[in-house]
Amino acid sequence: MANSPVSPSTNDDSAENAAHGKGRPTPSRAEQEAARKRPLVANTKEERARARAELQARREKARVGMEKGDDRYLPVRDKGPQRRWVRDYVDAGWHLSEWVMPMMVLVIIASLVPNVTVAYWSFLVLWVYIIFAVGNMIFLGVRVKRKAAEKFGAERREKGLGWYAAMRSLQMRFMRLPKPQVKRGQYPE
Structure with missing residues (x-):
């Protein structure tokens, strides 16, 4: 092999760059670590109180946004125009299933009556009511599903809209989240 000529050095540590320097001494490792050190947790009462107040304000804003149906604050299962339409459709109607819980409370009260016949008939009425409520939820x-396919197109309709509607109808109107945005009888187009 032939000797190849050596090119001149382009290293920054050459003699001509050494005279300039950076103008200050290099900090020691201990000094650098001390400069980067920060507490992991807020130590002062004021910092903790400020963080707690900030968290409370964010939670309140999210709660109000969720109640109003703002898509930014809704969980994934409630987001989107189709889910909003289903919520409005369910909230506009009367449903047997939303009265299941009050019926159960009445049956519990009736079962406290010492007469066995009253308890028997109250349980029987409750089970018949539940069967009708489940049928109402299925219908x-x-x-x-049919109306959403007409409105949004059969191929664009989201899956699970029927189940979503049935589960929303099972909740009493005043307990639904997001809160109902329409009055009863105001069915969406």
């Missing part, structure tokens, strides 16, 4: 789910 609501089918109706919502």
Whole structure:
């Protein structure tokens, strides 16, 4: 092999760059670590109180946004125009299933009556009511799927809209989240 000529050095540590320097001494490792050190947790009462107040304000803003149906604050299962339409459709109607819980409370009260016949008939009425409520939920789910397919297109309709409608109808109106945005009878187009 032939000797190849050596090119001149382009290293920054050459003699001509050494005279300039950076103008200050290099900090020691201990000094650098001390400069980067920060507490992991807020130590002062004021910092903790400020962080707690900030968290409370964010939570309150999210709660109000969720109640109003703002998409930014809704969980994934409630987001989107189709889910909003289903919520409005369910909230506009009367449903047997939203009265299941009050019926159960009445049956519990009736079961406290010492007469066995009253308890028997109250449980029987409750089970018949539950059967009708489940049937109502099934018909609501089918109706919502059909109407959503007409409105949004059969191929663009989201999956699970019938189940979503049935589960929303099972909740009493004043307990629903997001809160109902329409009055009863105001069905969406």
